[in-house]
Amino acid sequence: MITVQKVTKIYKIPKRLDGKSAALRSLWQRAYDEKIAVNDISFDIGSGEIVGYIGPNGAGKSTTIKMLSGILTPTAGDILVDGLAPHQQRREHAKNIGVVFGQKTSLWWDVPVVDSFRLLKEMYEIPDETYQENLRVYMDMLEMGGFLNQPVRQLSLGQRVKADLAAALLHNPQTVFLDEPTIGVDAVAKERLRQFIRDINQIRGVTVLLTTHDMVDMEKLVNRVLVIDAGRIAYDGTIHRLREQYGRNRRLDVVFAEHSPHIDVPGLVQVAAAPYRRSYTFNQQEMSAEKALGLIMNQPFTIRDITIQEADIEEIIRNLYTAKGM
Amino acid sequence: MKCYRAFVRQQLNSLTLYRFEFVMKVLYGCIAMYGVRCLWYALHAQNPALLGRSLPDMITYAMMAMAMDLVFYPSGDNAVYDCMNAQVKSGSIDTDLLRPMGFQRQMLYRNASRMMVLSWVLVLPAWLLAVLFMGMQLPSSLVHLAAFFVSVGLAYFVLFSLSFLLGLLGMITMDIRHISWAYRGLVDLLSGKLVPLWLFPPMLMQCTNLLPFRCIYDIPLNIYTGAFDAAEIFRQLGFQCMWALALMSAGHLLWRKVHLRLTVQGG
Amino acid sequence: MQKSFFSARIYGHLIKMSLRSMMQYRADFWTSLAGVLALNGANIAQMSIVSWRFGTVGNWTAGDLMMLYGLYMVSVSLYSIFFGRIALLESEIIHGTFDKYLVRPVNVFVQFVGGEIRYVGLSDTLLGIGLIVLGKAFTGIAWGPLDYLMLPVFVACGGCIIVCIRLMLACAAFWVVKARALQSMIMQVMLLTQKYPVFIFGDVFKAFVTGVIPIAFMNYYPAIYLLRKGDAPIWLCLLSPAVALLFVALATQAWKRGIARYSSAGG
Numbered sequence: 001m002i003t004v005q006k007v008t009k010i011y012k013i014p015k016r017l018d019g020k021s022a023a024l025r026s027l028w029q030r031a032y033d034e035k036i037a038v039n040d041i042s043f044d045i046g047s048g049e050i051v052g053y054i055g056p057n058g059a060g061k062s063t064t065i066k067m068l069s070g071i072l073t074p075t076a077g078d079i080l081v082d083g084l085a086p087h088q089q090r091r092e093h094a095k096n097i098g099v100v101f102g103q104k105t106s107l108w109w110d111v112p113v114v115d116s117f118r119l120l121k122e123m124y125e126i127p128d129e130t131y132q133e134n135l136r137v138y139m140d141m142l143e144m145g146g147f148l149n150q151p152v153r154q155l156s157l158g159q160r161v162k163a164d165l166a167a168a169l170l171h172n173p174q175t176v177f178l179d180e181p182t183i184g185v186d187a188v189a190k191e192r193l194r195q196f197i198r199d200i201n202q203i204r205g206v207t208v209l210l211t212t213h214d215m216v217d218m219e220k221l222v223n224r225v226l227v228i229d230a231g232r233i234a235y236d237g238t239i240h241r242l243r244e245q246y247g248r249n250r251r252l253d254v255v256f257a258e259h260s261p262h263i264d265v266p267g268l269v270q271v272a273a274a275p276y277r278r279s280y281t282f283n284q285q286e287m288s289a290e291k292a293l294g295l296i297m298n299q300p301f302t303i304r305d306i307t308i309q310e311a312d313i314e315e316i317i318r319n320l321y322t323a324k325g326m
Numbered sequence: 327m328k329c330y331r332a333f334v335r336q337q338l339n340s341l342t343l344y345r346f347e348f349v350m351k352v353l354y355g356c357i358a359m360y361g362v363r364c365l366w367y368a369l370h371a372q373n374p375a376l377l378g379r380s381l382p383d384m385i386t387y388a389m390m391a392m393a394m395d396l397v398f399y400p401s402g403d404n405a406v407y408d409c410m411n412a413q414v415k416s417g418s419i420d421t422d423l424l425r426p427m428g429f430q431r432q433m434l435y436r437n438a439s440r441m442m443v444l445s446w447v448l449v450l451p452a453w454l455l456a457v458l459f460m461g462m463q464l465p466s467s468l469v470h471l472a473a474f475f476v477s478v479g480l481a482y483f484v485l486f487s488l489s490f491l492l493g494l495l496g497m498i499t500m501d502i503r504h505i506s507w508a509y510r511g512l513v514d515l516l517s518g519k520l521v522p523l524w525l526f527p528p529m530l531m532q533c534t535n536l537l538p539f540r541c542i543y544d545i546p547l548n549i550y551t552g553a554f555d556a557a558e559i560f561r562q563l564g565f566q567c568m569w570a571l572a573l574m575s576a577g578h579l580l581w582r583k584v585h586l587r588l589t590v591q592g593g
Numbered sequence: 594m595q596k597s598f599f600s601a602r603i604y605g606h607l608i609k610m611s612l613r614s615m616m617q618y619r620a621d622f623w624t625s626l627a628g629v630l631a632l633n634g635a636n637i638a639q640m641s642i643v644s645w646r647f648g649t650v651g652n653w654t655a656g657d658l659m660m661l662y663g664l665y666m667v668s669v670s671l672y673s674i675f676f677g678r679i680a681l682l683e684s685e686i687i688h689g690t691f692d693k694y695l696v697r698p699v700n701v702f703v704q705f706v707g708g709e710i711r712y713v714g715l716s717d718t719l720l721g722i723g724l725i726v727l728g729k730a731f732t733g734i735a736w737g738p739l740d741y742l743m744l745p746v747f748v749a750c751g752g753c754i755i756v757c758i759r760l761m762l763a764c765a766a767f768w769v770v771k772a773r774a775l776q777s778m779i780m781q782v783m784l785l786t787q788k789y790p791v792f793i794f795g796d797v798f799k800a801f802v803t804g805v806i807p808i809a810f811m812n813y814y815p816a817i818y819l820l821r822k823g824d825a826p827i828w829l830c831l832l833s834p835a836v837a838l839l840f841v842a843l844a845t846q847a848w849k850r851g852i853a854r855y856s857s858a859g860g
Contacts, residue, residue, distance in 0.1 A: 350778050357778065358784075360794070
């Protein structure tokens, strides 16, 4: 359970002094510019949700995550994560959360992964049974057996992120924050990581807040979307509602019995053609899927197979951004 | 020459970004100079005859050594051998090898341009402060001053080529961190920087006369303080020349071998 | 109280792990020992030559100087071995790797400093002990049981003081990102106290290293006490523990405020 209420974060950026002896004066004089990273945002995340936190670079995503994990203090507003204030009750709060920062490992560089895990066991005071159980399960789900005994510096990026993710979940936190964890990871490893997060969420009810630029993450993983732009929440809704509001073009793929049927379906836009196959798009805002299906079925040609795709998530996000003037 | 000027310009640009650091470095040098001055003052007070020089000459020698130290050993990561080592480890040496200029020469230009710029920014202010407030002497004549500059230039070549050779050694053995500490200790002592060479026990002094290290501090400093007459100055400059040439050639030859090894092994 | 025990336990685990990763680099230890000896060897050679030539520095004999240097080395080695990580604070803040400490339910300082035991510091300890022994032998001073008790106390307090000073300097990174130049200037001041008795640098200097940055308590005042020198009153020498405690308090404050600042400024 995450509660964010009217949270603002203002950074004071030291200004370069001008004029003579500026360098010397800068020892005692300080002039500041104010940068508002997060501006009066509020949202609630319920237990067990997987939330995708997206927005342009510099919009305030990392700042929010840092405030939620207890690294930064908000300039104004309140944050509660599972009933605790992250910064004020840092150590208790730390036991409830797991954090994975993409590109920065939190494991010890020169020692085998399993040694890092053992140390975390001590730090989080994880009972033996829980530790052994989790280790076994994660090793299996993430296929870590091959590199568990290797020092982190020898791991590939995908392996390292797996290790980091397992480490973040060793102590059974109720909430995990993932800050662009899959950046630079190859597609196969990414899918396994996604699967793992989905499973953990379903089996244990772990709440996940994930910042990402990856559209496949959005499509396959999250069930709610938070969009932040220039420090403000631009959109907050389920992925379903997002599709409804901003999804436009959906794709219809048909496999015919005839080789090259001359089909002209008014209302549908043909986008691809191959022997036996045709692909069309229709605007879901203007035409329901039922109607589109009906149009196709009314053609004289025999149909072997039909598939209707969801609107492309990337396009949906783009439509959202355009609508919000981002 | 145009190439060299480009390096210098690069250094000057980075200068403006780090003004504060340079002021601090000058102060750093001043503290070192002050410390050394106090030491010889104290020793002089005990027994002036043992000093071997007049007190003003002595403290000039010692303080000038500290001033030169500002550029000859700026911060640790400026040492040529550290730079070369870091490059090999990170792989960025490839870009250097691709450039159409000899590797030794590239290292030289890069390092020398930095030295030149730093000399004006660090050594000159420190020297000025020492002359005004700490009793440092000026060289006895313009001729001496000119000879001093020549000597410092030669000293630099000796210093550079020694560092370069050490860097090459590092490329072969892959870790010279500890050897480089020993090297620094050796140079500091045998070059006359820590203790002027004429105070050494006779046997040790014989050794240092044969080694190249005194080219770096002892010879230029003695020229500055007017310890040599004209003939002696020429002889000493010749000694420096000889070592500079020998070491630079050694560096060049050894580089060829190392280069071959690098390209064969893949680094 | 319980929190402290927990922190201590975690520190123990961190040390164990650090030692295990050090085991991989065992061969390094001997070369590093040699390197450290050589680096300090230059300083020691300088002291030896000066002592040999002049007999004494001030009224400090060669043995006295060795004791002075040895005390410094052993105190500093406490820093080098257990708290060497402090020098990396600025780098960790810049690269963002400091964040992970704030996300774990363990004391941040313990995590940060426990990350690394530097066995290289042992060379400093060995060398220091050797010099203390030699110094005592050369001066022929006789020690009673109180002196033998005071020796580790002085060393512990001296180590404490240097750790706290370096921590406070490092904490500057929480506010002013590039404090390196100022830090090296302070380091230079420390280098002077390392080798020679502080009084030769003048009263102002002495006051500074006694009252402002009290590194004189690392070697100078303990040496005066242990060698029965008259250069300072006994009560001043015995102030070491008080100074150490004071600086522990100051350093703790600096660290706490630094973390608070990091959390508000974002680092």
